[in-house]
Amino acid sequence: MRKITPGELKIFIPYVNLLTGIVLDQSKAYLVESRLGPLLDTLQCENYSQLYTKARSDASKRVEKSIIDAITTNETYFFRDKTPFDLLKFKILPDHIDKVKAASPALRPTLSIWSAACSTGQEVYSIAMVLKEMIPDISRWQITLMGADISDAAVQQASMGRYSKVEVERGMAPAQIQKYFNQEGNQWKVKDELRAMVQFSKGNLLQPLMGLPKFDIILARNVAIYFSMENRKIMYSQIANQLKPGGALMIGASESLMGLTDRFEQKNYMSSTFYALK
Ligand SMILES: C[S@@+](CC[C@H](N)C(=O)[O-])C[C@H]1O[C@@H](n2cnc3c(N)ncnc32)[C@H](O)[C@@H]1O
Known part of the structure; x- marks a missing residue:
């Protein structure tokens, strides 16, 4: 070397x-x-x-x-840390579904989610699988599910939705792999029904976030750890601006908003934490 x-x-x-x-x-x-x-x-x-x-x-x-x-450190895997996906399943999504249906029962329900440092896409496809399992009338919904990352190579792999055996087996059971992936040679390709739900783009979380809609839910996991305190403040401020009122933010297990922003209210559910925009 x-x-x-x-x-x-x-x-x-x-x-x-x-x-x-x-x-x-x-x-x-x-x-x-x-x-x-x-x-x-x-x-x-x-x-x-x-x-x-x-x-x-x-x-x-x-x-x-x-x-x-x-x-960049692109370490990631399907359903990483498990609890954020349980939070999504059992708290954040059910609350959102109730809210949307109560607010405008006659309209087509909407849901928008952004994985703000999505690496090679496993986080985004994990969310897509959760949505498929949790929303029985999903075809009625207008769903925006986006991922962004600063690394071109990571975004490219995410967009292709192609993973090695080791990558698919990290975090998913065989039945899940069979349900959502097609084996092509020694690679596993995300099935079209899942791929069609997601969009990926390149973006730097520390530069002005252009051309993005406002989201109901943002995941910014395992990225602030690499930044200075000053840049963490910038990143969480931009993320707060990108959330709809009352929207939910999920951060990494070793990350905290303490001393960085007062725009969120900490919410605890079972043994997990997420943050609601004030
Ligand atoms: C460790 S991965 C986390 C992936 C996923 N969120 C997870 O928790 O499994 C961190 C990602 O942050 C991305 N990243 C680093 N700096 C960034 C920046 N300034 N803007 C956007 N993404 C960035 C890296 O390219 C990398 O893919």
């Missing part, structure tokens, strides 16, 4: 932060080497300084995109 010098690391720390909001420090040399090192060969750079110069001078942004793909 190609070694990064302290001087080169000093250049990459603010650069990665500028591109993604991800906070690195001098102790992360190994992480930078293991993630960006392979790019040196792919992009024919002799060292990290050259990679930086190439990225800054590349008008096509192709190098910058490769750096973002390589440096």
